Structures are given as structure tokens and as C-alpha cells.
Amino acid sequence: MRVEIWSDINCPWCYIGKARFDRALERFPHREAVEVVHRSFELDPRSPREARPVVPLIAAKYGLGLEQAEAAEQRIADNAEAEGLAYLRSGRDAANSFDMHRLLHFAAEHGRQAELLDALYRANFAEERSAFAPGRLAELAVEAGLDGAEAARVLADPDAYAQAVREDEATASAMGATGVPFFVLDRRLGVSGAQPTETFAAALEQAWESRPVFPLVKVGGDAGAADSGEVGGPDGCAVPRH
Amino acid sequence: MRVEIWSDINCPWCYIGKARFDRALERFPHREAVEVVHRSFELDPRSPREARPVVPLIAAKYGLGLEQAEAAEQRIADNAEAEGLAYLRSGRDAANSFDMHRLLHFAAEHGRQAELLDALYRANFAEERSAFAPGRLAELAVEAGLDGAEAARVLADPDAYAQAVREDEATASAMGATGVPFFVLDRRLGVSGAQPTETFAAALEQAWESRPVFPLVKVGGDAGAADSGEVGGPDGCAVPRH
Numbered sequence: 001m002r003v004e005i006w007s008d009i010n011c012p013w014c015y016i017g018k019a020r021f022d023r024a025l026e027r028f029p030h031r032e033a034v035e036v037v038h039r040s041f042e043l044d045p046r047s048p049r050e051a052r053p054v055v056p057l058i059a060a061k062y063g064l065g066l067e068q069a070e071a072a073e074q075r076i077a078d079n080a081e082a083e084g085l086a087y088l089r090s091g092r093d094a095a096n097s098f099d100m101h102r103l104l105h106f107a108a109e110h111g112r113q114a115e116l117l118d119a120l121y122r123a124n125f126a127e128e129r130s131a132f133a134p135g136r137l138a139e140l141a142v143e144a145g146l147d148g149a150e151a152a153r154v155l156a157d158p159d160a161y162a163q164a165v166r167e168d169e170a171t172a173s174a175m176g177a178t179g180v181p182f183f184v185l186d187r188r189l190g191v192s193g194a195q196p197t198e199t200f201a202a203a204l205e206q207a208w209e210s211r212p213v214f215p216l217v218k219v220g221g222d223a224g225a226a227d228s229g230e231v232g233g234p235d236g237c238a239v240p241r242h
Numbered sequence: 243m244r245v246e247i248w249s250d251i252n253c254p255w256c257y258i259g260k261a262r263f264d265r266a267l268e269r270f271p272h273r274e275a276v277e278v279v280h281r282s283f284e285l286d287p288r289s290p291r292e293a294r295p296v297v298p299l300i301a302a303k304y305g306l307g308l309e310q311a312e313a314a315e316q317r318i319a320d321n322a323e324a325e326g327l328a329y330l331r332s333g334r335d336a337a338n339s340f341d342m343h344r345l346l347h348f349a350a351e352h353g354r355q356a357e358l359l360d361a362l363y364r365a366n367f368a369e370e371r372s373a374f375a376p377g378r379l380a381e382l383a384v385e386a387g388l389d390g391a392e393a394a395r396v397l398a399d400p401d402a403y404a405q406a407v408r409e410d411e412a413t414a415s416a417m418g419a420t421g422v423p424f425f426v427l428d429r430r431l432g433v434s435g436a437q438p439t440e441t442f443a444a445a446l447e448q449a450w451e452s453r454p455v456f457p458l459v460k461v462g463g464d465a466g467a468a469d470s471g472e473v474g475g476p477d478g479c480a481v482p483r484h
Contacts, residue, residue: 002244011479033409044482061482079477109353167275175458179480187428190458193478203461216417216432219445235321236435237253237285238421240303 001034001207006041006172006182007117009100009131012076012087015121017181017194019083024200030208038108038117040101040168041180051093051132079194086126094124095132098165103137105161106154107146116144186211243276243449248283248414248424249359251342251373254318254329257363259423259436261325266442272450280350280359282343282410283422293335293374321436328368336366337374340407345379347403348396349388358386428453 005021007014025031059069073092080087100120107116119140123131130136141151154160172182175190183191183200185207191199247263249256267273301311315334322329342362349358361382365373372378383393396402414424417432425433425442427449433442 008479013477013479016477032405033413043479111351111353163274171275179478181478184458187453188459189461191461193462195462199462206459206461211429216426217430217448219431219433219448220435220437220441235255235258236421236423237250237255240286 001030001186001204001211002037003034003204004037004039004184004187006039006168006177006184007180008041008043009097009120009124010094011043011180012080012125013194014181015085015125016076016080016083017183018117018121019080019085020194020197021181021183021200023083023197024204027201028204028208030204034204036114038104038113039172040104040165041172041177041182042097042101042165042169043180045096045098047094047096049096049132051095051130054092054094057094080125086122088126088128091128092125093130093132098162099137099155100131101165101168102161103141103151103154105164106151107141107144110146112145116141116146119144243272243428243446243453244279245276245446246279246281246426246429248281248410248419248426249422250283250285251339251362251366252285252336253422254322254367255436256423257327257367258318258322258325259425260359260363261322261327262436262439263423263425263442265325265439266446269443270446270450272446276446278356280346280355281414282346282407283414283419283424284339284343284407284411285422287338287340289336289338291338291374293337293372296334296336299336322367328364330368330370333370334367335372335374340404341379341397342373343407343410344403345383345393345396347406348393349383349386352388354387358383358388361386 003021003025005014005018007018025034025036028034055066055069055073058064058072059066062069062072064072074089077087077089104113104116104120107113120131123129123136123140131140137155138148138152142148175182175184177192179192181192181194183203185191185203188210189203189207191203245263245267247256247260249260267276267278270276297308297311297315300306300314301308304311304314306314316331319329319331346355346358346362349355362373365371365378365382373382379397380390380394384390417424417426419434421434423434423436425445427433427445430452431445431449433445
């Protein structure tokens with residue numbers, strides 16, 4: 001079973017939602033059979049590369065005063081802490097996340113995507129130093145177990161893994177996602193938002209119970225044990241009868 | 243879209259079937275959106291680790307005389323060459339493939355599964371030197387771009403990735419596979435055997451046309467733009483309205 005999670009690193013509800021999902025997954029009896037994949041989603045592809053303080057950004061995005069925006073940020077922090085997540089209550093910033101998503105695809109190819117995603121969330125939501133500080137992404141790549149020089153090359157080449165990011169975004173769009181986090185189980189069930197852990201647990205259970213294990217729709221004929229040289233149906237190697 | 247291919251490295255029809263599938267994929271207009279995953283399937287988990295000549299094995303497996311078995315092997319070679327594949331017409335051997343499958347899972351974690359699979363097929367079907375010769379797997383890992391020392395550690399530890407191999411086999415069994423190659427498209431369509439390229443092309447087309455892009459079955463409520471601090475539905479980060 002495969003769970004794809006569309007997220008943006010700049011989205012605090014992705015950080016919180018992932019923790020809630022992870023808790024549901026921990027308790028799921030078939031968790032060993034579940035593969036989790038990060039998918040890219042940029043909330044604002046046009047945002048600049050230079051980091052800016054987050055409270056004025058929230059105010060501008062939702063048409064709030066600075067005080068209301070500050071209160072909203074504090075409520076998000078409360079939610080994060082309720083999930084046991086560290087959260088930097090003041091001084092957070094945000095910037096364009098495209099390079100982070102490119103780096104996550106690079107990490108996936110090296111079996112380090114989950115580690116890098118955790119490192120990015122921690123750097124962006126829990127650390128004093130900005131995740132967008134120069135050189136910080138290459139450092140986080142190393143902390144996630146990746147080769148620093150290779151990661152630096154990926155970061156220096158804006159085309160590297162750019163297509164993979166765009167494809168994830170096109171798929172999310174085709175599936176009707178207009179926000180994140182967006183969870184898709186086996187391309188059949190969707191969960192939108194940082195739902196409670198119980199909802200994720202129910203979705204995992206429902207996906208498991210409804211998984212189409214057999215029969216698949218069959219394309220083409222049956223494979224015979226035709227490696228014996230018999231003329232017949234399409235060719236395959238059969239399990240020997242002991 | 244994801245295509246999972248259950249194969250055994252000892253199965254010549256897997257070698258041939260993969261070439262036919264690859265040709266269909268090359269011509270598929272949406273090939274960039276297709277992810278191919280190798281899944282483990284051991285035709286004979288009880289076969290010994292020591293390599294034995296393949297023709298007597300074919301004879302024993304299918305109750306043939308040695309001459310018939312030799313003729314069967316030559317017909318397989320004809321099929322392979324018709325696909326443009328190199329094939330060692332005499333002197334092929336076979337042995338237990340469990341370590342190969344474990345190594346393929348290790349390779350997947352490092353983004354090198356496709357490369358290792360090609361190297362294993364080439365070593366087993368096209369090269370004079372046995373793929374089962376001591377040290378050969380570690381060499382092939384390096385040829386596939388993996389770290390030799392890490393690969394050697396995986397090979398030396400019989401538990402490494404053993405669970406991943408068993409899980410693939412349990413999934414194949416749950417899906418009703420009794421032989422390989424066994425192709426599964428998005429866990430919805432199945433193609434059994436080394437079918438003609440046209441059949442794979444039709445399966446890719448059918449899977450693409452029938453992909454459930456929208457709507458997914460929704461679990462839980464809608465995510466609102468609740469990062470503004472509004473009380474409401476489950477929390478998510480919305481795309482800003484520019």
C-alpha cells in the first residue's frame with residue numbers, strides 16, 4: 001500500500017498533519033506494508049527566494065491585521081506543540097520552496113527522502129536559524145545522510161529535478177488538490193488537510209480493507225509454462241511443482 | 243502511474259518480457275509519468291546456492307529429455323535474440339536467486355535498481371562467466387553504481403532486505419501470481435507472461451485512460467484555509483489567490 005503526501009515545507013499544517021498521520025501509521029497493524037512518498041506542492045511558486053518574516057506574510061495572504069496574523073501564528077504553534085512538535089514562536093520566515101522540493105526528489109533517489117523531509121521541517125519550524133540561509137539546504141542534506149557535494153551540485157543546477165517537482169504538482173492538480181497537506185492512499189482514497197489522527201487511522205483501515213488484491217483486470221492472455229518450449233499462450237516461467 | 247514487475251533473475255522469459263515491456267514504454271506518450279519498480283519473485287526458493295548447468299535443470303523441471311531441454315533453451319535464445327538481447331547459447335547455469343533479490347532492494351534504496359537489474363540479467367543470460375561466481379554480485383553492484391563495500395555488507399548479512407523480498411512474494415501470491423514475469427499497473431491491471439510488445443502498449447494505454455485522477459474517495463471533511471486562524475473544517479494551507 002502506498003501513501004503519497006503532497007506538502008509544502010512552508011505549510012505549518014503540513015508539518016502538523018504529517019505528525020498526526022505518522023502517529024496513525026505507527027499504530028496501524030499493517031504499517032510494514034505501507035510505503036510513504038513525499039510529493040511536491042508549492043503553495044506560492046512566485047514567492048521570492050529571499051526569506052521574509054512570516055507574520056506579515058500571513059497578514060497579506062489572508063487580509064488580516066498584523067495582530068490577528070500574529071494570533072493565528074500562535075494558534076498554529078499551539079497545535080504543533082499539542083502534537084509534541086517543536087515550534088519557533090517568533091521570528092519564523094518563509095521564502096520560495098522550489099529548491100527544497102528539488103532536493104527532496106534527489107533525496108528520494110538515494111533513499112533519504114524521509115530523513116530530509118524531517119530535517120527541512122525542523123529547520124523551517126523549530127530552529128532559530130533560517131532554513132533559507134545561504135548554504136543551509138546543503139547542510140541539511142548532509143544531516144539527512146546525503147552526499148554534500150552531490151547535493152550542492154543539485155542545488156546549483158535549477159533544472160535538476162525541476163521536472164519531477166512539476167509532475168507532482170500536475171498530478172495534484174489533476175486530483176483536484178487546491179491546498180496541502182493532501183494525502184492519497186493507493187491512488188484511490190484522498191484525505192485533505194491536517195485531519196485528526198483518528199481520521200488518518202480510518203483512512204488507512206479503509207484503504208487496507210478495500211485494496212484490490214485479486215483479481216486484477218487482466219490484459220492479454222494467460223501465461224503458460226512455455227519455457228518448456230511448448231507452443232501455446234504467452235510465455236512465462238512457472239513455479240516448479242515439488 | 244506505477245508499473246510493478248515481479249520477476250526472477252533465473253527466468254529467461256522475465257529477461258525477454260522486460261525488453262518487450264521496455265519497448266512499449268519507450269513508445270508510450272506518457273512514459274515520463276510512469277514509474278517502474280522491480281518486485282521479487284523466486285521461482286524456486288529451495289534451489290541450492292551452488293550454480294548448476296541449466297539444461298539438466300530444465301529437463302528435470304519439465305520432465306523432458308536432455309535433448310528436448312536443449313532444444314527448449316535454444317528456442318528461448320531465439321526469442322531473446324529476436325528482441326535484440328544477447329543470449330549465451332551454451333553453458334548457462336542457475337542457482338538460488340535470493341541474494342540477487344535482496345541486493346535489488348538495497349539498490350532501490352539508492353536509486354540504482356534499474357541499473358542493477360539490467361546488470362544481473364546481462365550477467366545471467368549473456369556472459370560466459372557465471373553470475374553466481376563468488377564475488378560476482380558485489381562486482382555487479384559496483385557496475386550498477388552502488389558502493390561496493392556497502393553491497394558486500396548487504397550480501398554478507400542474510401537478513402538484510404530479506405523481509406522486503408518476502409513481502410513482495412506475499413503480495414504476488416495475494417494477487418494470484420503463479421509464475422513470472424507478472425506486470426501490475428497501478429495495482430489495477432495485470433499482465434502475465436512475456437506478452438508481445440503490443441499487449442504491453444495496450445495495457446499502458448488502458449491503465450492511463452482508466453486512471454482514477456478525480457475524484458478520489460474522500461475520507462474526512464474538507465480542509466479550509468484554516469491557517470488564518472478561523473475556526474472551521476480541518477486545517478490546511480491554501481494556495482493564495484493572486
